[in-house]
Amino acid sequence: MVSTLTWIDHDSRARERTLRILAQFQEKESRDELGIGTVRDSLADLLFPGTSTIQTRLRYMLFVPWIYRALEDKNVSAAQFAGAADKHERELVRRLQTADDHHGMFGKNAGGDIKRLPSSVYWAGLGAWHIRLTPFSQGQYHQRIDETYRQKRRIARQQRHGRDRADDPDTEPDNVYNWHPRLPATPADFPEKVTFLLTRDEAEFIRDRLQVACPHSLLAFLALQDDKPTGAYPWECASSGRFSTTHQTILHHARLFSEVMHGAALSYNYQLAKKTERVGLCEHHEENFQEWRNALPLAEIARWNINELWALTHREGHQIAPQTRHFIESWVRYIRTTPDALLKGDASALIEYREKKLKGPRSRFTNKRAQEQWSGHSGTGRISYRWKTVKTLLADLHQGLCQEAVC
Structure with a gap:
């Protein structure tokens, strides 16, 4: 896998998109069998920018820059930088294994042999x-670190000679920072006695970064609240009554999209169970589908302006393919017009056609090997827009904010 993905290292956006796609295979509810992930991720990024389903604990947002800043302070060369960073991250993982709190720890079982290091998971969020x-x-960043050192030395020489070049964007000191200049100080016992508990100063730094970097996001709003977020989905949060009109609008579309596409996923699993003649599994998926159908807010779906959904999601960094729009609009149309016939006829054929179009010869509808490898459940969890991850990150933040300030 590493050798086949090295090309994405030269394009940070492509790299982040690819890592996000790979991360989808970590959680059942994130499996995107019908190609709707671009819409889901666009809404999730609007609400909770910088997050991903494979992030675990908030203090990794400081662990990673602390490691890199220490290497920069030692002027580790570009030739040795990546290797040194790798070594220090693996040491961090080993140290965390000795801590009391193992929840959300990278490499809990693999230890220093972990394959995906925290820096690759948190790079986009940072x-x-x-x-x-x-x-x-x-x-x-690894390859260009020597250029950072050269810029710092040049600025240091200019300052020693008393040259005032603060108005020159090419030599302004801020331009040589790879990390925020107010990044909290690295603890003296890091990483020997590392834990996931944020100090108050660290928590305030992250909270303030959210207010500056993504001030209009729901994530930034929740970071300012005294109570921890609750509920299985963001629209079920106890504090949702205090959400802004903009947040309420985004969540309205997010909730309805999650609602309708959950049915598409259930239909897909039902059809596969039927195709593979797994009677018990077929009955199970049919029962789940009927339960979903009975709970559908049909009146609300009938009034839903899906064009507003496209206006929200089709934006820079998130391009929704015409085929994806057509599939979603067609499925919504069947829900509106024939809600009691979704497991047969054209509505059923739509699901099969979509999967075949996406997977080609690897389609589970036609590929016997793919059918044999199918677990029986694929993408059956309702879309929650990373809410489980967000709740964990915010719980860490609030715990840190409740710590006593260090004077």
């Missing part, structure tokens, strides 16, 4: 929250 200031991909 940029989105403006903790990471370098615009480059992780690989480019």
Whole structure:
């Protein structure tokens, strides 16, 4: 896998998109068998920028820059930088194994042999929250670190000679920072006695970064609240009554999209169970589908302005393919017109056609090997827009904010 994905290192956006796609296979509810992930991720990024389903604990947002800043302070060369970072991250993983709190720990079982390091998981989020200031991909950052050192030395010489070049964007000191200049100090016992508990100063720093980097997001709003977020979905949060009109609008579309596409996923699983003649599984999926159908808010779906959904989701960094729009609009139309015939006829054929179009010869409807490898459940969890992850990150933040300030 590493050798086949090295090309994405030269394009930070492509790299982040690819890592996000790979991450979808970590959770059942994230499996995107029908190609709707672009819409889901666009809404999730509107609500909770910088997050992903494979993030676990908030303090990794500081662990990673602390490691890199220490390497920069030692002037580790570009030739040795990636290797040194890898070594220090694996040491961090080993140290965390000795901590009392193992929840959300990378490499809980693999330890130092972990394959995906925290820096690759948090790199995009560090940029989105403006903790990471370098615009480059992780690989480019490693390769260009010597240029950072040269710029710092040049500025130091200019300052020693008393030259005032603060108005020159090419030599302004801020331009040589790869990490936010107010990044909290690295604890003296890091990583020997590392834990996931944020200090109050650290929590305030992250909270403030959210207010500056993504001030209009629901994530930034929730970071300011005294109570921890609740509910299985963001629209079920106890504090939802205090959400802004903009947040309420986004959540309205997010909830209805999650609602209708859950039915598409259930139909897909029902059809596969029927295709493979797994009677018990077929009955199970049919029962789940009927339960979904009986709970459908049909009146609300009938009034739903789906064009507003496209206006929200089709934006920079998130392009919704015409075929995806057509599939979703067709499924919604069948729900509106024939809600009691969704497991047969054209509505059923739509689901099969979509999967075949996406997977080609690997389609589970036609490929015997793919049918044999199918677990019986695929993408059956309702879309929650990373809410489980967000609740964990915010719980860490609120716990840190409740710590006593260090004077």
